[in-house]
Amino acid sequence: FQAELLAVAGAKVANADIYTHPYAKFVQAFEDVAMLPGMDRFFFIDGGALAVENAMKAAFDWKVRKNLAAGRGELGSKIIHFREAFHGRTGYTMSVTNTDPNKVMYFPKFDWPRISNPKLDFNLDEPERTSDVIAREEQAIREIHAAIEQHGHDIAGLLLEPIQCEGGDNHFRGEFLRQLRDICDQHEMLLLFDEVQTGVGVTGKMWCCEHFDVTPDVIAFGKKMQTCGIMAGPRLSEVDSVFKVSSRINSTWGGNLVDMVRATRILRVIEEENLAEHAATQGEYLLDGLHRLAEKHSCVTNVRGRGLLCAIDVPNGQMRNAIRDAAYDRQMMILTCGERSLRLRPVLDVSTEDLSRGLEILDEAIGAVAE
Incomplete structure (x- = not known):
C-alpha cells in the first residue's frame, strides 16, 4: 500500500x-x-x-x-x-x-x-x-x-x-x-x-x-x-x-x-472489518450516553443521532461555543453546527473505551460551563 x-x-x-x-x-x-x-x-x-x-x-x-x-x-x-x-x-x-x-x-x-x-x-x-x-x-x-x-x-x-x-x-x-x-x-x-x-x-x-x-x-x-x-x-x-x-x-x-x-x-x-455495522452498534452506545448526559444536565436537549452521526443542543450559541472550547482544552475534538448544536463524529472503528472517555470529557466540559 x-x-x-x-x-x-x-x-x-x-x-x-x-x-x-x-x-x-x-x-x-x-x-x-x-x-x-x-x-x-x-x-x-x-x-x-x-x-x-x-x-x-x-x-x-x-x-x-x-x-x-x-x-x-x-x-x-x-x-x-x-x-x-x-x-x-x-x-x-x-x-x-x-x-x-x-x-x-x-x-x-x-x-x-x-x-x-x-x-x-x-x-x-x-x-x-x-x-x-x-x-x-x-x-x-x-x-x-x-x-x-x-x-x-x-x-x-x-x-x-x-x-x-x-x-x-x-x-x-x-x-x-x-x-x-x-x-x-x-x-x-x-x-x-x-x-x-x-x-x-x-x-x-x-x-x-x-x-x-x-x-x-x-x-x-x-x-x-x-x-x-x-x-x-x-x-x-x-x-x-x-x-x-x-x-x-x-x-x-x-x-x-x-x-x-x-x-x-x-x-x-x-x-x-464490517465498519458500517460497527458504526451502527457503537452509535447506539454513544446515543445512550448522550441521553444520560441530558438527564444529568438540564441544558442538554434534542439528543439525536443515526449511527455515529450524533448531536445535542444547548440553550444558545455562546454556551455551545464555550462547551466546545472546554472540550478542546481537555484534548477532545468536537464540532458545532446550526445555531446551538454540538455534533460528534467519531471514527468508524472507534472503541467503546474511547466513546466512554469522550462522554466523560463532554460531561466535564458541560459541567464546567453550565455551573
Missing part, C-alpha cells in the same frame, strides 16, 4: 486522460463496497462542493435534453432545495447553501425555490413528535407543489442532504424522503442526495439513504471517501447525458490519484 501511494505521489497522472491500474483498482473497490444497485455511473473530482456542483450540472443537462425532445424548448434551469442546507461554496452551490450568511453573501446567486425543512424535533415525546413533523412535512410538500406550479418544466431536480449536518444535524423521516422520490418521478425531475457528510458508513450503513429505502438518481459524496464525486443511476441514460457526451463534465485530476489509492485501502478495510 505505502509503495503504491509513494509511486502515484511521485508521478501524479491526469485521470481525465489516462486510466491507470491504481485508478482501476479504486473503481473496482468502489463498485464492490460502495456502489448502490444500478448506480453504476461515476464521476470523480476534488472537493465535496464540486461533487454537488456536478450533480446539479447532470440534472440541468438531463432536464434540458428531456424538454428539447418533448418540444418544450431549452428549459431546466432551477433546483428545488431546502432551508438550513449546506452544499458548498462554489458557483451553483452558493445558490442552495443557506446556513451562515457569511459563506455566500455578496456573491451573485440564482433565485431558486427554497423549501422549509421538516426536521424532527427530538425534544417532543411520541405521539406529539410524529404529529408535529407530519404537519411540517405537509407544509413542505405544499411549497414544493407551489414551486412546480410556478416553474413547471424549468425545474431540473430536487436537492437534499438526508441529514442536514452543518445546518444543525437535522433529521428527516423516511416517509418524507419517499414522498420526494414520488414527486420527482411524477414531475420528471431528478432526485439528488448530497451525502458528502452522511456517506461512507458513519450512519451505520454505507449511505444514509439506505436507512429509508429511497434511491436517488444521483448521490454526491466526499469527505470519508477521500476522493469526491457523484454516483448516478439509470434515469441518466434516458438521454445522451453528461456520462455519455465527452467532456460535458471533466476535471484534470479527476479526483486525485493519491486520494484514490488511499480510498481503495480504506474501502477494503471498511468491507473486511
Whole structure:
C-alpha cells in the first residue's frame, strides 16, 4: 500500500486522460463496497462542493435534453432545495447553501425555490413528535407543489442532504424522503442526495439513504471517501447525458490519484472489518450516553443521532461555543453546527473505551460551563 501511494505521489497522472491500474483498482473497490444497485455511473473530482456542483450540472443537462425532445424548448434551469442546507461554496452551490450568511453573501446567486425543512424535533415525546413533523412535512410538500406550479418544466431536480449536518444535524423521516422520490418521478425531475457528510458508513450503513429505502438518481459524496464525486443511476441514460457526451463534465485530476489509492485501502478495510455495522452498534452506545448526559444536565436537549452521526443542543450559541472550547482544552475534538448544536463524529472503528472517555470529557466540559 505505502509503495503504491509513494509511486502515484511521485508521478501524479491526469485521470481525465489516462486510466491507470491504481485508478482501476479504486473503481473496482468502489463498485464492490460502495456502489448502490444500478448506480453504476461515476464521476470523480476534488472537493465535496464540486461533487454537488456536478450533480446539479447532470440534472440541468438531463432536464434540458428531456424538454428539447418533448418540444418544450431549452428549459431546466432551477433546483428545488431546502432551508438550513449546506452544499458548498462554489458557483451553483452558493445558490442552495443557506446556513451562515457569511459563506455566500455578496456573491451573485440564482433565485431558486427554497423549501422549509421538516426536521424532527427530538425534544417532543411520541405521539406529539410524529404529529408535529407530519404537519411540517405537509407544509413542505405544499411549497414544493407551489414551486412546480410556478416553474413547471424549468425545474431540473430536487436537492437534499438526508441529514442536514452543518445546518444543525437535522433529521428527516423516511416517509418524507419517499414522498420526494414520488414527486420527482411524477414531475420528471431528478432526485439528488448530497451525502458528502452522511456517506461512507458513519450512519451505520454505507449511505444514509439506505436507512429509508429511497434511491436517488444521483448521490454526491466526499469527505470519508477521500476522493469526491457523484454516483448516478439509470434515469441518466434516458438521454445522451453528461456520462455519455465527452467532456460535458471533466476535471484534470479527476479526483486525485493519491486520494484514490488511499480510498481503495480504506474501502477494503471498511468491507473486511464490517465498519458500517460497527458504526451502527457503537452509535447506539454513544446515543445512550448522550441521553444520560441530558438527564444529568438540564441544558442538554434534542439528543439525536443515526449511527455515529450524533448531536445535542444547548440553550444558545455562546454556551455551545464555550462547551466546545472546554472540550478542546481537555484534548477532545468536537464540532458545532446550526445555531446551538454540538455534533460528534467519531471514527468508524472507534472503541467503546474511547466513546466512554469522550462522554466523560463532554460531561466535564458541560459541567464546567453550565455551573
